[in-house]
Amino acid sequence: xxxxxxxxxxxxxxxxxxxxxxxxxxxxxxxxxxxxxxxxxxxxxxxxxxxxxxxxxxxxxxxxxxxxxxxxxxxxxxxxxxxxxxxxxxxxxxxxxxxxxxxxxxxxxxxxxxxxxxxxxxxxxx
Amino acid sequence: xxxxxxxxxxxxxxxxxxxxxxxxxxxxxxxxxxxxxxxxxxxxxxxxxxxxxxxxxxxxxxxxxxxxxxxxxxxxxxxxxxxxxxxxxxxxxxxxxxxxxxxxxxxxxxxxxxxxxxxxxxxxxx
DNA sequence: CGGAATCCAATACGATACTG
DNA sequence: CAGTATCGTATTGGATTCCG
Numbered sequence: 649x650x651x652x653x654x655x656x657x658x659x660x661x662x663x664x665x666x667x668x669x670x671x672x673x674x675x676x677x678x679x680x681x682x683x684x685x686x687x688x689x690x691x692x693x694x695x696x697x698x699x700x701x702x703x704x705x706x707x708x709x710x711x712x713x714x715x716x717x718x719x720x721x722x723x724x725x726x727x728x729x730x731x732x733x734x735x736x737x738x739x740x741x742x743x744x745x746x747x748x749x750x751x752x753x754x755x756x757x758x759x760x761x762x763x764x765x766x767x768x769x770x771x772x773x774x
Numbered sequence: 775x776x777x778x779x780x781x782x783x784x785x786x787x788x789x790x791x792x793x794x795x796x797x798x799x800x801x802x803x804x805x806x807x808x809x810x811x812x813x814x815x816x817x818x819x820x821x822x823x824x825x826x827x828x829x830x831x832x833x834x835x836x837x838x839x840x841x842x843x844x845x846x847x848x849x850x851x852x853x854x855x856x857x858x859x860x861x862x863x864x865x866x867x868x869x870x871x872x873x874x875x876x877x878x879x880x881x882x883x884x885x886x887x888x889x890x891x892x893x894x895x896x897x898x899x900x
Numbered sequence: 901c902g903g904a905a906t907c908c909a910a911t912a913c914g915a916t917a918c919t920g
Numbered sequence: 921c922a923g924t925a926t927c928g929t930a931t932t933g934g935a936t937t938c939c940g
Contacts, residue, residue: 669823673815675890676883682893684810686933689799697795702902713934718903727897739901739940749896752889757802759885763878764801767808770875771853812913828922839914844923865920868922 679756682727687712687720689757692750695730700743729753805882808853813838813846815883818876821856826869855879 683689690709699705706717721744724730729750733743809815816835825831832843847870850856855876859869 669819672887673819675888675894676815676886677890678894679886679890680806680810684806686803689802693795693799706902711934713936714903715905715935716933719933727893742902752892756885756889759882760802760805761798762801763882764803764805766878767853768801768804832922837914839916840923841915841925842913865921 682729683753683756685720687716688724691717691720691724692729692746692753695744695746696750700745702742702744705744808855809879809882811846813842814850817843817846817850818855818872818879821870821872822876826871828868828870831870 683692687709690712691705694705694708697708699708702714702717702721705721706712706714709717721730721732725732728747731745731747733745735741735743809818813835816838817831820831820834823834825834828840828843828847831847832838832840835843847856847858851858854873857871857873859871861867861869
């Protein structure tokens with residue numbers, strides 16, 4: 649295992665070279681690219697909540713446009729977080745579902761959620 | 775405690791109302807706003823590594839410009855992650871240091887780091 | 901229904917120069 | 921040294937319309 653439970657990115661960076669430091673930043677930026685942006689999380693949560701059809705997802709997320717939804721769903725599919733299934737019915741219908749892999753994001757979302765909660769209190773005052 | 779060790783943002787969203795779901799998304803976006811972007815992490819790591827002076831930080835981060843560094847340092851100061859100290863020497867010098875509060879980001883950065891590492895392997899293949 | 905096409909606004913980021 | 925000013929580019933998100 650490359651990282652023990654007690655190690656962390658910053659302590660690594662304090663102790664090692666600049667190029668190793670880059671090796672820490674890169675995975676973090678990879679992860680951020682997948683979940684940051686205005687719509688990724690709302691979409692993940694909408695699909696997770698049982699909204700499977702394109703219009704269904706669209707209606708469940710206030711102020712999103714079809715263009716943005718279309719693009720973000722493609723991104724999420726590329727990252728194997730969302731599965732797109734086309735059914736040959738009349739008319740054809742498309743279903744979006746989360747992959748099992750999407751569950752691996754839970755630890756990340758939890759960490760962000762917890763930190764964000766206390767940070768809001770800290771910055772805005774109690 | 776509002777969140778137990780076994781709960782997480784997505785399971786909450788599956789089980790509760792839309793407005794409660796928003797309450798989960800907001801803190802996550804708060805957290806993301808603080809650390810996302812191209813330069814936040816490199817700057818945090820540079821300061822954490824002992825680079826305290828403006829030019830020092832600037833030189834330690836390839837391709838960053840003074841304009842961007844200036845703006846990002848202000849943001850980080852606003853979020854109480856970085857402390858700016860002006861010394862009345864001749865000429866005046868300015869020192870940037872991480873606050874103790876910045877250490878609370880470790881859990882977030884760790885989660886992102888771990889997930890990012892395995893995700894890169896998953897997407898690019900071994 | 902499930903999008904794609906087009907056009908537009910806002911923001912992030914970059915290059916270069918300059919100041920106290 | 922520690923920034924600011926100005927300008928330009930690039931990416932992102934939004935509004936609207938259209939299509940099979």
